[in-house]
Amino acid sequence: MARPGSRERALIIDDIGAFLDQQQKKEMLRFITCGSVDDGKSTLIGRLLYDSQQIFEDQMASLEADSKKVGTQGGKIDFALLVDGLSAEREQGITIDVAYRFFTTDKRKFIVADTPGHEQYTRNMVTGASTADLAVLLVDARKGILQQTRRHSYLASLVGIRRFVLAVNKMDLVNYDQAVFDKIVADYAEFAEKLDVEEWTAIPVSGLEGDNIVAASERAPWYDGPSLIAHLESVPVASVENQQKPMRMPVQWVNRPDQSFRGFSGQIAAGCVRAGDPVRVIPSGKTTTVERIVTMGGDLDEAVAGQSVTLTFADEVDCSRGDVIAASDDPPQAADQFEATIVWMADEALLPGRAYLLKLGTQTVSVTIQPPKYQVDVNTLDRLAAKTLDLNAIGVSEITTDRDLVFEPYVDEAGGSANRTLGGFILIDKMTNATVGAGMINFALRRAQNIHPQALDIDRETRALQMGQRPAVLWFTGLSGAGKSTVANLVEKKLVARGRHTFLLDGDNVRHGLNKDLGFEDADRIENIRRIGEVARLMTDAGLIVLTAFISPFRAERQMVRDMCDEGTFIEIFVDTPIEVAEQRDVKGLYAKARAGKIKNFTGIDSPYEPPLEPDVQIDTTQLSAEEAADAVVDALLRRLEN
Known part of the structure; x- marks a missing residue:
């Protein structure tokens, strides 16, 4: 075969460049699959990867061989093996850790997190949901809505997911009975009314057979809605919504390579910024103007949420790691006392009054936690009395930090997309440096805004x-x-x-x-x-x-x-x-x-x-x-x- 000439090589390079540019400009949707044990989450993701042609030939050969060896699907391909990477998961047939997979279609890029269904691994599920825009909640058509279905719906809603897909799976095992599907949808609708869910869509699917995954199923002619992938390609993406919010950029690093340059580096968490925009540094409140937006590829006229940039100011303003650069006319708040919802993730129970480290964005402060006002029963959503929080428990407590924390409520009053950068935090044990909890700020306590240190003449x-x-x-x-x-x-x-x-x-x-x-x-x-x-x-x-x-x-x-x-x-x-x-x-x-x-x-x-x-x-x-x-x-x- 003749080698391509210079003109052909140039065309090939141009085609590759155009393809990469197209891929880079695609929107990215992050979603999770969740639900009860053995509802088919891993199988569904494996089928998505297979039907979107994201599996290489050698992976396919290995999958076919492993499927025969395991023999759990009656000779058919076991798509769950594409995702269940831990040996313990394969031995038990369950998901333990969070498995992340990337795939793409002509319209979008996706990162999907396969989260564990067992109650013991609730903290792993919360970790996977913390960055997701949408939750695909699987329900076994034979079992209907279970306690773990409600648990995962609540947890996903708690961490700010506002869009759900109710994927009624294993429809092939109930002969694609519409009555079964309708009953499950009605049961879930009753529960969803109690949650802060913006929208949810029910789709009858079979992960094993591929029904309504990529294309409409002929075996469920009574369903006239979108396939799962068609729905995922059309739902709004939170990163786009974030660009419509007031500008926020937590400072990660003060960039000072020499005496002639001083910039402030970080990732824009919300909104957009342009050269010449007035900005305010919080918590100091100092104002200035953006002089330059510096990147490795050169200066930009404008940067939006999700981009990592270095900003330079027109004036000499004190600004350091942990500060937040914000829109001058609409800055975030700063306070040292809050009400927060806490998900406890450590085997050792929460000790109220003990000082933990709280990390929110680029800020790290010392925090003490009061005994919970109440603990949430995630199965019934009832509020229970509690003195502490044990592993996987969720409660609402008042917390106090040792200095002002720049924040915004995790969920705003309008119930929009979650403010994960300035509203979500993790808790770290000071002695072991282990992450022991995660939390969402609900609001600052009024007393925090009314109490100020009194200046004294005798020090x-x-x-x-x-x-x-x-x-x-x-x-x-x-x-x-x-x-x-x-x-x-x-x-x-x-x-x-x-x-x-x-x-x-x-x-x-x-x-x-x-x-x-x-x-x-x-x-x-x-x-x-x-x-x-x-x-x-x-x-x-x-x-x-x-x-x-x-x-x-x-x-x-x-x-x-x-x-x-x-x-x-x-x-x-x-x-x-x-x-x-x-x-x-x-x-x-x-x-x-x-x-x-x-x-x-x-x-x-x-x-x-x-x-x-x-x-x-x-x-x-x-x-x-x-x-x-x-x-x-x-x-x-x-x-x-x-x-």
């Missing part, structure tokens, strides 16, 4: 100077009976003898007053330490050296108090005493009562103690006397204050 430095000392927090931690109060009391006496101004907060004494309303469950212990931390911080503002003697069993809460204090002023003192020694001392008889079951949630017995990993001072009370231990603490404090 912390003035008070400290008046007392002639640097304030500090000496945080004694250890088991009950370790000797915390004894050592702390001696330390205070030695400091006072040196002319220092001090105050000692003791665990038992505080429990009789400030915290007498708290018990000893984990959530109460966390709130106990939070309150003490706030009091200790206020006392350092008064210029005092504050000593605290508390078990404070959890590392996360000790870190929370450290974070409250100015850098270098928090000194963690680990009074290290083995539990056997502490139990022998047992002056108050508490260990004996705990062993007998008379005291619940006793640290070291039926409630954990997490020893400090890197304490500032560690005292082994089996080696040092109380007097020697106190001298060691005083020496460490004075060295710290002198530096």
Whole structure:
């Protein structure tokens, strides 16, 4: 065969270029398949890939061989094997993880997420739905609407999906009976009225046989609606809707390659921006004008939602990572207290009062979560009383961040497409860095907008100077009976003898007053330490050296108090005493009562103690006397204050 000449090669290159350009300009629709176990989600996606000719010859040969080996479809091709990639999924015949697949048609590009149907993997389903524009909800025609059908409908609606396809699958197993289809549609319509669903379309399909997937089925002549792929090609795409909203761009990076250039890089989350547009930087509120829109391919006159760009300003305006560049006349809000809907994704239950990290867009803040106002029964949508949230639970709580968070409600009052960039967040455990939850901001609390810090003429430095000392927090931690109060009391006496101004907060004494309303469950212990931390911080503002003697069993809460204090002023003192020694001392008889079951949630017995990993001072009370231990603490404090 003769090689093509230069003219033919040029034509081929032009054709390829035109094809790639056409593909790039196609709209992208992201959707998920969800539903109950064994409703045929993976089979449906496999059929979509097959019918849209997205399977290579070698993949097809492998699929045919695997289908014969598995033998679950009576000799027919098992399209689910295209999607169920985990060996555990193939062995059990279920989807566990979220599987993403890409395919294209002449009209659109698609990314489909095959999400698990089992209740145990609800968090995986929420992950897949968090970026989707549409949900294809599968229902087995033989089983009808199930609890998991309702669960997944609610979860998809919760994360902002407003368009659904009710794909009544396995119609071949009910002989394409219209009455069966109509009954399922009527049952779902009754439930859908309770959800925030903009529109939904019911389609009778057979993933295995291909009915109404790409082309209309002759075996269901009573159905005159669109095929599944025709519907997917025609529904509105959220990315297009986002371009009609006010401009928003979270700043991801300050681009400063040299002294001659300073730009702010990020992905435009909503709206569009043009050179010369007035913009506002939130939360500072500073205004300026966009000078340039810079990209790797050159400057643009205009950029829209979904594009990653670098903006330069006409003025020198303070702007950094986590700030949001927005339309000057319609900026987002900033607040530090919210009502939020939370999906809990960790095996360990939510601990109200504990400080977690909250990541929203490019912003990362510390957040504390109040006990849930209620938990949602996702099967009935009833509101249930709850003190915490367990794995896969969904509840509504008030949350407080340590500084203002730039946000917009996840779903606006008009119920439009979800604002996932400035309304959706994840929660991260500070100690393990594991993602433990996801959430959606409902609204800022009114009290957050009415409370502002009061400027004072006499500040912390003035008070400290008046007392002639640097304030500090000496945080004694250890088991009950370790000797915390004894050592702390001696330390205070030695400091006072040196002319220092001090105050000692003791665990038992505080429990009789400030915290007498708290018990000893984990959530109460966390709130106990939070309150003490706030009091200790206020006392350092008064210029005092504050000593605290508390078990404070959890590392996360000790870190929370450290974070409250100015850098270098928090000194963690680990009074290290083995539990056997502490139990022998047992002056108050508490260990004996705990062993007998008379005291619940006793640290070291039926409630954990997490020893400090890197304490500032560690005292082994089996080696040092109380007097020697106190001298060691005083020496460490004075060295710290002198530096």
